[in-house]
Amino acid sequence: MNYIYDLHRTMMSQKLILVYDGDFTQETTKSILAMAERNLDSSGEESGIKRKVFNVMVEALQNIVKHSSEQGLTAGSLVSKSAIFMISKDDKKYCVMTGNPIPKVHVEKLTGNLNDLNSKDKEGLKEMYKDIIKNTQISEKGGAGLGFVDMARKSGEKLEFAFHSMDAEYDFFCLKVNILREKE
Amino acid sequence: MEILNLKGTEDTPTILLDKKNGIFEISGRSLPEDSAEFYKPVIEWINAYSSEANPTTEFAFKLEYFNTASSKLILDVLSALEDIKGMKVVWYFHDDDEDMEEAGQEFSELVEIPFEFKTY
Known part of the structure; x- marks a missing residue:
């Protein structure tokens, strides 16, 4: 039973205030948001920062919901559909972090998109946002293709990401979005 | 015309479209799972209104928060309003909410409608 204490200590040392691992639906999204919001409210966080954290959380959670439903994982696969969502908080910043399986065939395109986003400044991101919103139809999954752009704009920070190989078909996609608590 | 009155929930906005009393307002939070489905009746209502619109219309957006999937649909709502004569949009934002102000700008x-910005 050591892992109970180990997990608890990891959460403390990494300053995690919320961790959810499992299946993601709109219902779990709403529950997680409500919990995180209560936490932000009770900590008396400044409203501007609170809104930005909430904003990034919504887009991160809805990304997982959309992309976990599209994966017809083969029966008996060792790869689980389940994903992870966490928030950490220290004196300087909040971090919204997600991890979810994605097919290896999508890794190259996603890497390209994220690197492209990270190369843009504030104005560049704004142009990108306007261009996408004007020219894109909502996909069947309900996505407008704006989630990452919005997370980059609202946080004002580069999106950190990494991929870990799970099996021959899937990688685990890790994303970290930092929201600074101190205004520059 | 029938009044369109949708009560807001934790992830959908309150919507009141009332031609007779001249109230046109979308307010609250908008982060539905299926934004296209949610806004469908709103856009249908506006399309019906456009053929028998009041001489002037003030359409208020008083949103606390919306997700990116909703932003696409808000643009669709605005595009539907664009062809109506005497249309004006009033975009409300909390006085410390720069992101919501910028979103309105x-x-x-993106559309050819006069916007007025107000804080609340």
Whole structure:
């Protein structure tokens, strides 16, 4: 039973205030948001920062919901559909972090998109946002293709990401979005 | 015309479209799972209204928060309003909410409708 204490200590040392691992639906999204919001409210966080954290959380959670439903994982696969969502908080910043399986065939395109986003400044991101919103139809999954752009704009920070190989078909996609608590 | 009155929930906005009393307002939070489905009746209502619109219309957006999937649909709502004569959009934002103010400015650059900005 050591892992109970180990997990608890990891959460403390990494300053995690919320961790959810499992299946993601709109219902779990709403529950997680409500919990995180209560936490932000009770900590008396400044409203501007609170809104930005909430904003990034919504887009991160809805990304997982959309992309976990599209994966017809083969029966008996060792790869689980389940994903992870966490928030950490220290004196300087909040971090919204997600991890979810994605097919290896999508890794190259996603890497390209994220690197492209990270190369843009504030104005560049704004142009990108306007261009996408004007020219894109909502996909069947309900996505407008704006989630990452919005997370980059609202946080004002580069999106950190990494991929870990799970099996021959899937990688685990890790994303970290930092929201600074101190205004520059 | 029938009044369109949708009560807000934790992830959908309150919507009141009332031609007779001249109230046109979308307010609250908008982060539905299926934004296209949610806004469908709103856009249908506006399309019906456009053929028998009041001489002037003030359409209020008083949003606390919306997700990116909703932003696409808000643009669709604005596009539907664009062809109506005497249309004006009033975009409300909390006085410390720069992101919501900027979002309104961006929408105003994407459609040919006069925008008025107000804080609440």
